[in-house]
Amino acid sequence: MNSSSNLQHGNSHASALDSGIFFKAFLGLLLRDLRVLTREFLPFLLRVGMQPLLFLFVFTFILPRMGGGNPLAAGGGKTDFGTIILPGLMAVAIMFSGIAAVALPLSSEFGITREIDDRVMCPLPLWAVALEKVCFSAMQSIIAALLVIPMAIYIPAVPVRADISNWFLLALVLVLASLLAGSLGLVIGSTVNPRQIGLVFSIIVVPITFLGCVYYPWAWLDKIKWLKIAVLFNPIVYMSEGLRAAVTPSIAHMPWWAILTALVFFLAALGRWGLKGFLGRVLS
Amino acid sequence: MIVEIQHLTKIYESKLRVVAVDGIDLELEQGEIFGLLGPNGAGKTTTISIATTRTLPTSGTVRIAGVDVVRHPAHARRHIGVVPQFNTLDRSLTVYENLYYHCRYFGFSHGHARARSLELLEQFLLTERKDVYPAQLSGGLGQRVQIARAIAHRPTVLFLDEPSAGLDPQSRMAMWSAVEGLRKEGITVLLTTHYMEEADSLSDRVAIIDHGRVLALGTPEKLKQTYGAETVFDLKLKSREGLEAAVATLKARPDVRGAEATADGLRVMAVAQDGLLPDLVQEAARFGLRDLTIAEPSLETVFIHLTGRDLRE
Ligand SMILES: Nc1ncnc2c1ncn2[C@@H]1O[C@H](COP(=O)(O)OP(=O)(O)OP(=O)(O)O)[C@@H](O)[C@H]1O
Numbered sequence: 001m002n003s004s005s006n007l008q009h010g011n012s013h014a015s016a017l018d019s020g021i022f023f024k025a026f027l028g029l030l031l032r033d034l035r036v037l038t039r040e041f042l043p044f045l046l047r048v049g050m051q052p053l054l055f056l057f058v059f060t061f062i063l064p065r066m067g068g069g070n071p072l073a074a075g076g077g078k079t080d081f082g083t084i085i086l087p088g089l090m091a092v093a094i095m096f097s098g099i100a101a102v103a104l105p106l107s108s109e110f111g112i113t114r115e116i117d118d119r120v121m122c123p124l125p126l127w128a129v130a131l132e133k134v135c136f137s138a139m140q141s142i143i144a145a146l147l148v149i150p151m152a153i154y155i156p157a158v159p160v161r162a163d164i165s166n167w168f169l170l171a172l173v174l175v176l177a178s179l180l181a182g183s184l185g186l187v188i189g190s191t192v193n194p195r196q197i198g199l200v201f202s203i204i205v206v207p208i209t210f211l212g213c214v215y216y217p218w219a220w221l222d223k224i225k226w227l228k229i230a231v232l233f234n235p236i237v238y239m240s241e242g243l244r245a246a247v248t249p250s251i252a253h254m255p256w257w258a259i260l261t262a263l264v265f266f267l268a269a270l271g272r273w274g275l276k277g278f279l280g281r282v283l284s
Numbered sequence: 285m286i287v288e289i290q291h292l293t294k295i296y297e298s299k300l301r302v303v304a305v306d307g308i309d310l311e312l313e314q315g316e317i318f319g320l321l322g323p324n325g326a327g328k329t330t331t332i333s334i335a336t337t338r339t340l341p342t343s344g345t346v347r348i349a350g351v352d353v354v355r356h357p358a359h360a361r362r363h364i365g366v367v368p369q370f371n372t373l374d375r376s377l378t379v380y381e382n383l384y385y386h387c388r389y390f391g392f393s394h395g396h397a398r399a400r401s402l403e404l405l406e407q408f409l410l411t412e413r414k415d416v417y418p419a420q421l422s423g424g425l426g427q428r429v430q431i432a433r434a435i436a437h438r439p440t441v442l443f444l445d446e447p448s449a450g451l452d453p454q455s456r457m458a459m460w461s462a463v464e465g466l467r468k469e470g471i472t473v474l475l476t477t478h479y480m481e482e483a484d485s486l487s488d489r490v491a492i493i494d495h496g497r498v499l500a501l502g503t504p505e506k507l508k509q510t511y512g513a514e515t516v517f518d519l520k521l522k523s524r525e526g527l528e529a530a531v532a533t534l535k536a537r538p539d540v541r542g543a544e545a546t547a548d549g550l551r552v553m554a555v556a557q558d559g560l561l562p563d564l565v566q567e568a569a570r571f572g573l574r575d576l577t578i579a580e581p582s583l584e585t586v587f588i589h590l591t592g593r594d595l596r597e
């Protein structure tokens with residue numbers, strides 16, 4: 001704690017002391033977010049769980065039981081739909097909770113209430129305040145993604161063939177994808193004002209998830225060459241493909257090195273952009 | 285000097301160029317309460333924002349407790365407490381949690397943060413409201429929580445931007461006594477205001493600023509002396525016959541700085557009122573005195589003297 005008479009801070013010897021204070025301040029921000037989240041834990045679970053739950057229920061439980069000319073009927077396709085979309089649903093869960101955890105609160109905290117002020121005024125460099133937001137959102141994204149796995153095991157009519165043998169790859173992809181989603185949330189939260197956030201949701205977030213190789217592997221786009229190339233600019237593709245490689249490796253997927261390279265690249269790009277937007281909003 | 289502001293300028297380059305701060309130099313001593321007095325748009329908030337690391341200056345430097353706020357903002361923030369112009373309490377946290385997590389941001393342990401928060405709740409008479417959310421607080425209570433939060437980490441300097449804007453007179457008095465109380469803790473306070481009474485009664489020293497420049501600086505008393513603020517007597521008279529002669533006699537007195545006939549009577553500006561008042565009343569009696577108002581010298585009269593305009597304009 002700094003006492004009020006503590007005036008001898010030079011600039012040189014302060015750095016050892018700084019890292020301790022920085023760490024504690026960062027921890028303080030995390031604890032604050034955790035407190036707010038626990039107060040709304042049930043809504044949080046519903047928010048992240050409802051979409052994959054309904055999706056799995058409709059497409060892998062109801063439809064396969066309808067039979068008839070339905071292509072999703074059990075035994076109809078070359079492989080069961082549940083296995084194909086499990087990684088995709090995880091990617092969507094990561095994406096949406098990243099946006100919900102960063103973009104929505106940030107955009108309102110930057111709004112008229114300027115609630116972010118107190119956190120911006122804590123003894124941390126501003127980039128660390130932004131980093132905390134992204135890290136905390138990544139934690140939520142990871143929980144949201146892992147929540148999809150038990151659902152995919154118990155709901156579908158045809159059991160999902162998940163085969164998680166490469167735990168290291170799974171962890172790496174989960175972390176990178178979650179940080180990426182948080183960075184995208186940072187970009188949106190710091191550049192879009194609260195009134196337009198719904199619009200951004202429907203014209204950016206929804207399209208990139210729908211075209212993010214969520215419902216089909218990228219390799220199956222062979223017949224639509226232009227789309228196959230175009231979606232390479234969509235970061236969600238690498239989230240889905242990465243999870244496919246880690247969770248359901250029996251389905252066609254991109255090579256792991258390409259996935260990781262792309263995830264790192266998009267993370268760096270969006271992170272930079274988001275940070276710039278964040279600094280622009282808090283510093284004038 | 286605990287706060288050193290040197291040649292500070294801030295120019296906003298947007299569609300039209302605004303020089304918000306135009307070469308301000310200020311030095312604050314440890315423990316003093318310093319008032320920045322100026323009309324809307326004078327550059328008060330901009331000056332505070334720069335000093336509190338929220339805005340980057342165009343040129344000039346600010347040092348808080350010896351730390352350059354532009355070069356080491358994170359470090360400088362440890363010495364800074366801020367109550368911004370608008371309520372920025374964390375709406376997702378209760379009053380207690382606003383204080384508690386603020387302490388955590390500044391590196392307090394759980395136990396220390398808790399003890400400090402409870403202590404502040406008591407000091408600011410907020411214990412009953414500890415579990416209330418900021419949205420449910422009145423303006424005055426919210427302001428009190430903001431002050432409590434701003435000093436929670438025991439900053440060296442507290443910045444208060446328009447602390448009494450939007451408060452009713454009672455809450456304003458409560459806020460003033462809260463600030464007065466900080467004097468005991470040795471906290472240096474820089475407050476901005478456009479209420480003369482506030483600057484006058486609360487501040488040890490005042491800087492009057494307008495258009496981003498310091499026009500005058502000193503104790504309220506010294507400013508009033510230097511810039512010839514006078515007591516103003518306004519007399520309403522029934523008859524104005526022979527008033528010219530009376531004005532001339534009054535003007536001849538050494539303690540009278542000026543006298544003039546007005547639409548409904550007479551205005552006299554004087555340095556001291558002892559002895560003058562009875563004479564004035566006696567003199568005015570001949571004209572049928574209906575009403576008399578006395579305006580004490582104030583920073584407002586100083587401001588009018590310096591800028592030629594009313595502070596409230
Ligand atoms: N972000 C900004 N961009 C452009 N101009 C700005 C910005 N912030 C402030 N200004 C301008 O700078 C000048 C000084 O503003 P400032 O807010 O510092 O005044 P103030 O003394 O705090 O006034 P008030 O009493 O209204 O709070 C004003 O003319 C204002 O319009």
Ligand SMILES: [Mg+2]
Pocket residue numbers: 328329330369445446
């Ligand atoms: Mg202001």
